[in-house]
Amino acid sequence: MFGQNLPPGAGAPGPDLANTGQVIASYTNYAGAQRAVDYLSDHEFPVENTAIVGADLRMVENVLGRLTAGKAAASGAASGAWFGLMIGLFLGIFAVRAHGWLWLVLMGLVWGIAAGALFGWLGYKALGGRRDFVSTSQIVASRYDVVVRPDLAERARNLVGRLEL
Template sequence: MIDTVPATAATPATASAAGGGDRPVVGSYDSYEQARKAVTFLADNDIPAHRVAIIGENLRLTENILGRVTAPRAAGMGAALGACFGLPSSLLVLLAAGPWAALLAGVAFGALLGAIFGLTAYWTACGRGDLLTSRSLVAARYAVVADVAIADDARSLLIKFGWRTG
């Protein structure tokens, strides 16, 4: 659903200076996807996209706990990272030297060093930071703002055409 400031409002809402200056709010949405679709709709209707912005309001950090980091998991993650670093270096050796054994040796050596590094980092932490997490920044509302010169046109378009999300 679209919540807009009526075109007849005496003082339209404006975004804070942190969002790039005082620009009137032309639409307010529950999700980022809705706000993005509104901006796309405006751009499709000849509103310059570079003069419009999406501003997240009332931000909150969400951290989901995915599991605990154990010694085997730390070694495995380190080995995977080390193998990823060992592969490009072994490809350089492969191009220079030629044998495919260099490729496998580079990956294996990288995995071994990565596992050692992962275990060392795990044991050094001593129980601090032994949780595997995923963080995301989410806003409660997303305001679509536009430059003052085009704000009335943008707001009118959103109201006139009854822009809604599917």
């Protein structure tokens, strides 16, 4: 059956530690909270009773630059190239002659680039200037709390206290 080799409690819904657990440490970044849980694990603490809870969440969108019709077409061409190459290689498996295989791969690549560029350009034009920029977005927290089951909180607090020394 699926999941039989997992340790007890792994992958199974556990207690709602975000609401019932005790905060043993708080960090300004996720890496700090991750380091604390890793330290607990290294010292054989039952980390399946631990959670990292982000507080005061906000969505941050970083604008990378202006999007133009040319950039949209180029991005589409790059995506299309990979897709066309994959299709060409797949069809090339069934080619009888060696030069037929190479021709199919190259044609797949060319058609993929052309179709990707066209669809990228059309997608840009369809937006009508409503989103002329490229960006990435992520959810960040102002604080990351490490919480554990209340009956294990004192032990965890003592261990993590040694980490911060």
